[in-house]
Amino acid sequence: MIINGKEGSFETGITIKELLMKLELNEKIVVIEINHKIVPKKQYSSFVLNEGDKVEIVSFMAGG
């Protein structure tokens, strides 16, 4: 799967929650898009990722 534009090696079948834990990211401060669709935060424990998925993990940063 591709995460933030880079090839990532995570096992197929991992949930978003598990992925965020592996990446040490706080799920409260990120928004996830899988294959161009935003996944609601309440689905993080149940949403399963597959090989070939395009994952975007975004957050608020400083800006004008």
Add this chain to the structure above:
Amino acid sequence: MDCLTIGGVVLKSRLLIGTGKFSSNKTMTEAIKAADAQVVTMALRRVDLNGREENILQHIPENCILLPNTSGARNAEEAIRIARLARAMGCGNWVKIEVISDNKYLLPDNYETIKATEALVKEGFIVLPYMSPDLMVAKILAEVGAVAVMPLGAPIGSNRGIKTKELIQILIEEINVPIIVDAGIGKPSEAAEAMEMGAEAVLVNTAIATAQDSIKMAQAFSLAVKAGRLAYLAKVGLEKKLAEASSPLTGFLYEGEEK
């Protein structure tokens, strides 16, 4: 009570502040407080999976209204995507539309901005579009539901002041939603100038963030915005070409003297 209401919220401050370019998160937090700002902008970006980036949200005072921008968007479609991602964060539905494909002057694309504004208003966002001052574009933005229109004074980060003064003046006179001057304001006096003209608010980032003392500068801007607004409400006197004495023209000590 002279207050600015945007998206149903009565704002306590007419100084909006950006969070970019500060020397540290701590300075940014203190500057927001010193500015007495209520609306704070930020960007949305991919998380750095290798870095230990701190979350900006924990550094923004609690009672602030978040105004995420769609910076990075080169067209309406990208702006809409960023806005939806920002809203999914769960911190509100305000969005500043910023659609730029000019990398030299960072001038916004007014036409893509109109498209994005129309679409996002329909999706229930509170939309504040950043635009290049143009009366027809501003009219359309207001018509499609923008809650305010944000014309630039000068290019982003240029600190050049209100170079587009006359065009902004026209917008203030003709557009029936608040005009918020955003970009290019470099000094507190320029913020006061915008407010004296009748702008409802200003958005300042670079001038505060890159000042030697950001906290003092934030305070200065806060005072300037208040002063400018008061002056606007007090209605400044007319400009004249010739002088008109301020002191009495009679009772001079030399009256009756031989020349």
